[in-house]
Amino acid sequence: MFSLMLNWCSYCQQFKGETSPYDDLSVTYGLCQRCESQHPDIFASEVVRHSEFLRRVYHSLYEAGRRNDLPSAQQLVKDALAAKFRPVDILLGILTPLLYKIGEQWRSGTITVTDEHEFTAFSERVVDLIEVSMQRGKTRHRRGLPRYFLMNAPGNTHTLAIRILSFWLKDRSVCTPTVINHIDLQKLAEHILEAAPKLLLLSMALPQQLDSVVAISALVGELPADARPKVIVGGYAVKSGLVTFVPGAELVTDINLLGTSD
Template identity: 30%
Template structure:
């Protein structure tokens, strides 16, 4: 089917056939999705607006639809893959290439995702926006091991490195990457949902700059060089780690998960009838809880964990899974961590918040845990 023969759809304020684009992305129709965005560019739409005001919000909607259990994990992955290919098509549109070539050349920058971070679309959006503005961009993609990132910085000497992370549990790795990049003399800008809506964790982890989205990041870089990195150590940024609570939790995570699973079998008789798939999903849920718990201890931020727990309760409820099981999970973790006051306090606080949330007295929040990529 040719572009002109494609069925029409309602156009939003951006001038893009938004209904048709959503249908194409969520049904995995890469050709239809590409036709729609190419038509918008042919009609003169600004490519940066297309990337950030159409594709990025659409991807955020994919994440919300997954959270509400209106699309499957497979559909979410397919939609993300289509969006990534659409971004690639946009980058090769003649108007986009002409604009990138005509822009001033402010310098070279590396864009990468933190080690362990697979949500690459926000970083890809930033890379394409920076190219539109003339930057020479080394886009390194998802899951970049820190030693390889450092080697790249030594070899290329960029003016800055932009590090993206969407999931808060990657923040300990982000801290190590920030410090390592700065040790090469390279300023670090960070972005993504992991750092919080106000960038609170960016400052805590010693980043030289934070941006809430790709446009803000590009604007900040356009104003001039980032500040020279200041010397600092992890122990100086997060002195609370001296109590060894985080180290203990991360070292004993497998044992903690096993203890919780064993305890749940005795406390929730229905688990005896679980299928292998249900048991595996329960183990995954507990592992995620322990991982977020450890990250909250690393950052010394109880709100990160309590928000994740209420978000998890909502996710389970949307899937008709009793969220009450979260309460014995917290109780069983507390049994193993009574000798660590920070851990015990956090678990007790989370239990109160979850109980209030389940009774309908408290709103929930994702705590940086949404599925799918956002504009970050």
């Protein structure tokens, strides 16, 4: 049986957070407190029907990705939105664990590198579809939100996680997220001084990227105190416990903590 990481309410169809172990992106289906109070019988036909639809979307999107069938994915996204799924929840509660599943299949040798790359490219197109729906339904966000810089650790070439994080932060009105990509540390320092972000979020996929992350954290530590963003490091290397310490930075395994960071 899988360990459980992503909590999803089967009734209101919303992503509710993460639980340990953080390196496992399997999904647990239950009811959030609000829905449980409204539907105390979790085996009621209506509750079961909602849960079955969620699982069907998950498995159908996986099969569409394995066939590289974008038209089917478009219909699945349309059906999910019609069922009151929030776009950001499709990203976090369905697409993210699917990407994890594909990554595990590649690591175990059950699929090829080509298969993994094709599914990732398919997922990029699904994210594009969902981004369009988010733009159509966007509401005016609060003014005065802090700016966060989101950046992959040098050597981390996977862009999906950082894109999904950006959408989630924007949806939560946590901040104004800006995805950046700097190899030259001097240019990174100049960009920070110019834009004055409150946080610099780094996504580290592998422990081999640690030296680069330490260098970035040290760079930020040398900036003037009034222009120095807080450095937060996440990603698979952190969630899996492969990296447990970065000097001058805070490590975050639970995405919800980003909404409360000072």
